Amino acid sequence: MLLGIIIVITVGAFYLIHLLPGDPAVIILGTGDSPANKARLYAQLGLNKPIYEQYFVWMKNILHGNLGTSFISETPVWTTIKSAIPIDLELMVISQILAFAAAIPLAMRSAKRPDGPLDRMLSAGSFTLLSIPAFIAIVLLVLFIAIDLGVPHTGPSSYVSLGSDWIGNLESLALPSFVLAVGSFVVYYRVLRSDLIATLQEEFITMARSKGISQRRIMWRHALRPSSVALLGTAGVNIGGLLAGGFIVQYLLDIPGLGYTLISAIGYSDYLVVQGIVLVVAVGVILINFVFDFIINIVDPRISRE
Amino acid sequence: MSNSYFVNELVEEATTQTTPERKKRLGVLFWICVGWLALNVLGAIFANVLPLQDPLYQNYSIINAGPSLHHLFGTDDLGRDIFSRIVFGSRVSIEVSLGSLLIGFGIGAPLGMLAAYRRGKFDSLLTTVMYMFLAFPAIIATIAVLSFWTPRSLLKIIIVVGIASIPLVYRVIRTATMNIATKDYVIAAKVQGATDWRILGRELLPNVAPIGVSFLLIGIATVITLEGSLAFLGLSVNPPTPSWGNMINESRTILQQNPWLAIFPSLALCLFLLCLNFIGDRLRSHFEVTEGKL
Amino acid sequence: MSLTPQLLVVKDLSTTFDTPAGPLAAVGGVSFDLNQNETMGIVGESGSGKTVLARTVMGLQPRSKVTVSGSVLLNGFEVVGASDVEKQKIWGLQVAMIFQDPMTSLNPVMRIGRQIDEILRVRLGMDRHAAKARAIELLELVGIPSPAERYHVFPGQLSGGMRQRVVIATALAGSPQLLLADEPTTGLDVTIQAQILNLLDEIKERMKMSVILVTHDLGVVATRTSRLIVMYAGRIVEMGSTRDVFVNHRMPYTRALLDGSPKVSNPSHTRLLAIPGRPPNLLKLPPGCSFAPRCSFATDRCHKERPELQPANTPGHTFACWNPLPTNRGASA
C-alpha cells in the first residue's frame, strides 16, 4: 500500500508536466527560457528519451537527493526546500500543541453537560471560527490588531530565524501559529466533543462511576482514550490540510517556509521547485498519516484486532 | 449524563406506543440560514437583471470610498462598486462549489455505493486506488495543476477541484453504505427477491442520502474556502472578474486606505460559510449523523 | 456498622425523568427492604422500571433531568439527595453493580487487570504490586484460567462469559456488602448462564454479601432467590417469598408472566396464555391500575382507582390488585 502510494505520488509529480498541453521544456524553463538552458534541460531530464525512461532517470536522481537545479535561481532545488522545511515543522508543532491543549479540556467541559450554557457558548464560538477561513482571519487580524492596536512584530515580513534569536523567532511566528492553531482547534474540539458525549453514554462509564471513582479520573482515564480515534484520524488529515492552509498564512505574512517558496516559485514559473515541493509535501503528508495510523492502533486495541 | 441512553430507551418505549409521529423541529435559525443562502443564490443567478452597477465599471472620481447611499458598501481602488462586485463575485464561489461537487458526487458517490454493496474484488481494487489518491494531498495537487495549466478558466478550476474531491466523496459514501448494507432490512429485501438495483435505490439510497447531504454541505464550504485560497495565490479566475477571494486578495495591499474592500467580501464569505455550517450541523443532528462519520 | 438487621431500606422511592415529551414516571412509590446475606429478585418486562430502580437504589441515575424522591437507606447512609462526591464513598466499597451486557460494560481500551485493580489503588490506597496480586487473586476466584496472563489482555480478546466474570471480579474488588446484578446473564448462552449464576451464588456465600438480582427471566430467579418483587409500569405489583410469588400469586399480571413463557416441561404445541396489548405508556399512565387495560378481570374500579399493596395470607406476601386471584389453588398450571 505504502509503496503504491509513493509510486502514485512520484508518477503524479513527474507526469504533472506531461499531462498539461504544450512543450514541457517551455513550461519547465518558464521565464528562464534560452537555447542553452533548453539544451541543458534536455540533457538533464533526457527529454528526448521515452517517457518511462525519463521517469526512471528522474527517480534515480531523487533517490540520490537530487531534485534538479532551478533554471531561474540557478540553485539546487533541494537546497531551497531544505532551508524552508524547519519553518513549516516549527509552525506545525507550535500550532498543534496549542490546538490540542485548548481542544481537549474544552471538549471535556462541553461533554460534561451537553447543551448546558458553557457547551452552547463554545459550540456557537466554534461555529463562528469554523466559518472564518485562514486567509480572512489573517487579513482581519492584521487589519484590527497589528495595525489599529499597534501590536509590534506581528506585521508582515518580520520573520526571525530560530538560529539567530529564538525569542524573536517565537514572536515572529506567534500570529501565524495562532491562526493555524485556531483552525485546528475548532475541528478537534468539535470531533472530540461529539465522541466524548457518545462515550460518556456507554455502559463502561457507568461501571467506572459505580466503582466510586472521581469524575475527573473518569474523564481522563476512561473516556478520553476510547473517544480519541476519530480525533487522531482527523488530526492526521488536518495536518495535511494545515500545510496547505499554512501556505496562505506564510505567503501573507512573508514567512519563508515551503508555502511561501511554492507561491513565489509559481510566480516565477519555476517548475522544478514546484515539482520538488509537491513531492516533499506529499511524502510528508503520507508519513504523518502513517504515524497517526500507528498511534491510533496503539490507542485503540480494537482496531488492530479487526 | 451517563446512562442517559437508558432514558432514551424508556422514552422510546413510551413514545412509540400511542403518540403519532412528533415532527422534529429544525428551528427558526435554520430557516434564516436557508433563506440567506437562497438569497445569495438568487442574487448570483439574477445579478444581470438586478438594478446593480456594472461590477467592472471604473469610476476614478470616487476611489476607495466608504459606504454611502450611492455605493452601499463603498468603492475599491479603481472606483468599482463593492456591493455589485460582491453579488457578481458570489457567482464564482457558487459555480465552483456546485460544479466541482457535481463531478465529485456524480462519480464518487455511485462508485462508493456500488463498491460497498458489491464488495469483493471490485471493491478492494477500487478502494485501494482511491485511498492512494486520497493520500496525495488534494490541495497540493490542485495548486500544482492549476499553476501550470494556463490560461486559467472557471471550467478548469471546476474540473481540477471536482476530480480532487472524488476519492473523498467515495470514502464517505462507501463507509456509510457499508454500515447500512449489513442491516437486516437489506438482507430482507434480498430475500424478497428484489434486484440489486432495487435494493440500491429503495433500501440503501434513502438511508445513505442524509449522510451524503451532510457531507455535500461540508464540501461546499470547503470548496468555497479553497477557491478563496486559490484566489490568494492568483490561481482562481483572472481579474478583473470579481470573486470573493479575488476581492479580499486585492484589498491586502491597500488595507489601511480602504478597509471596506476587505471587510465586506470577508463578511459575505464568512456569513455564507456560517449558514452552510449551521445548516449542515442541524441536518446532521436531525438525521442523527455523527461528525466522526464524515 | 448499623445496628438494624436490614442492609437496605427503601421507602416510597420514585424516579421521574424529565423528557422532552413530559415527565416520565420510571419508578413510582416503591418500598421494600433487604436483609444481610439475602438474595432478592426483581422481575419485570422491559420498561417496567426494574433497571431504573436498581440504579436509583445505588444512586447511579443521571444527575440532570431526573427527580428522585423517597428514601434509600443503605447501611445507614441516605442515598437519595446525596451528592456524587458523597455517594462515591459508598460506591464500590459498600455497594457494587454488575451490568447486563459484558460487551459494553468493560472499557474496551483498558487492560482488564487495570480495570479490576483501579478500585484497589484509587480507593483502598494499595500499592501497585499488592493491587496486581489481589486482582490476579480475584480473577482466579471468578474462575478465569491462567489469571496472571489474562491480567494483561484487553476485553475484546475474551468471550462474553469470560468478560462477565471479569465484570464480577471488578465488582468484588472493593468487597461490597450489597451487589446489584442487573440482568447479569441475559446475553449469555444457557450453559454459560448456569456457570455465571452458580458463581454468583458461591461468591455470595463466601463473601457474605446480599444480592439483588434484576431480570426479566423468571427461570433465573426461581431457585436462586429467597424473595421476589414483580414490577409493572414502574410499580411493585406483587412481592413476597419466591415460593409465594410463584405458587400462590394473587396478581393476574404475575400469572400472565408465568404462563406466558413456554416451559421445557410442557408438551409441544401448548397454547400459551398471551395477554393482549403492550405495557402502558409511561408518559401517561392510566389513573387506575396500570395493568387494567390488559387484564381480563378488570372492573370499573380497576380503571379508576389505583390499588395499593395489601397483605396476602402469608406474612411478607403483598400484592396490588382489586380483584386478586383466589388463594389455595395449589401449584400453578
Added chain:
Amino acid sequence: MSDTRQPLLRVRDLTVNFGSHRHPLSAVAGVSFDIYEGETLGLVGESGCGKSTTGKALMRIVEPSSGSIELEGVEITTQKGKALRNLRTRMQMIFQDPISSLNPRRRAKDIVAEPLDCWKSVEGDERTALVNDLLSKVGIDPIVYGNRYARQFSGGQCQRISIARSLAMRPKLLICDEMVSALDVSIQAQILNLLEDLKAEYGLTLLFIAHDLAVVKNVSDRVAVMYLGKMCEIGPPDTLYDAPEHPYTQFLLGAALEADPDSPLHGEVLVGEPPSPMNPPSGCRFRTRCPFATDKCAAEEPLLVEMAPGHTVACHYPLSLSRT
C-alpha cells in the same frame, strides 16, 4: 415414524466456511437434515454453533462452500440470477432483530407490499387489498398504522410486520431465525401464538431457529441440536427432551432454567467454553468438554445413527446405551 414422504427441503452435507484460505472458520461443517411439508423443525444450539448460518445458507444469503440443498426437488446451490431470486420467494426468512429488519424510512404498508412490487404479481386495488389483509392477519390495523414509518413501531409490532411481509408471496417454507428472542415475555407469547395460527392457515412449513429450549420445544414437531457446526441429535421433542441421547443435549437441558421454584437445582454444569471454530477439535467436536470422551472420540468423527425411528444421534457412546 420413518418417513417415506418426499421432504420439502433436503439438505445434505452443507458446509459453510468463512474467512480467508489461510485462516478458515468452519461455521457449518457438513450438516444433513430433511424438512417435511407442514412440519416445524426446531434448530437449537448456543451462539456460534452455526444454526443461524445454516438458515442463511438455505436462503443463499451466505454462500454454502459445499453440499446440496433441494427445495421441492430443485437444487438451490447452483441457481443464479433471476432463478435464484424467484426461488427465494418460495422460502422466506424472519430475523432476530425486529427493528433492524425493517427500513426505518419506509411505511408499514410499503414494506409489506415490497415483495409484490418486486415481482409485479398484483397491482392496484388488488395489491392494496392484499396488503391490508396481510396486515390485519398479523394484528396491525392497516387503516390506523399502515401509513406509519417503520421506526414508529415497537419491537413486537415490527416483528408482526416482518411476518406479514414474509407471507405476501405465499411461501412454502418459513425460516425463523431467533424471531422471538429480542421480545418480552408477554409479546413473545403473542407472536408465538400468531405464528402457530398462521402456520395452520397458510399451510406453512417452518424451520425454527432459536437458542431457547423451551420456545423450540413449544413450536416444534422435530428438534435438531447443533454444536460447533455439527448436528448432534435430531428427534421428536418429547423423547429428545425426556431422554436425550447426546451428552451435549443433556447438558443443554440441564442448564435450561425452569420458572418453577421446585425444579431441582440442576446437576452437573458444563465446564469451559466452546472451542474456536477456527481450530475445531478432531473427531467429535464436543469431546473437549464431554465427561465421557475417550480416545475413540478424538480419533473418529461420530456419524448420525438412528437410535429409534425418527431419533438420530451423532455420538460414539449414546446415553441410552450407558443407562442400561
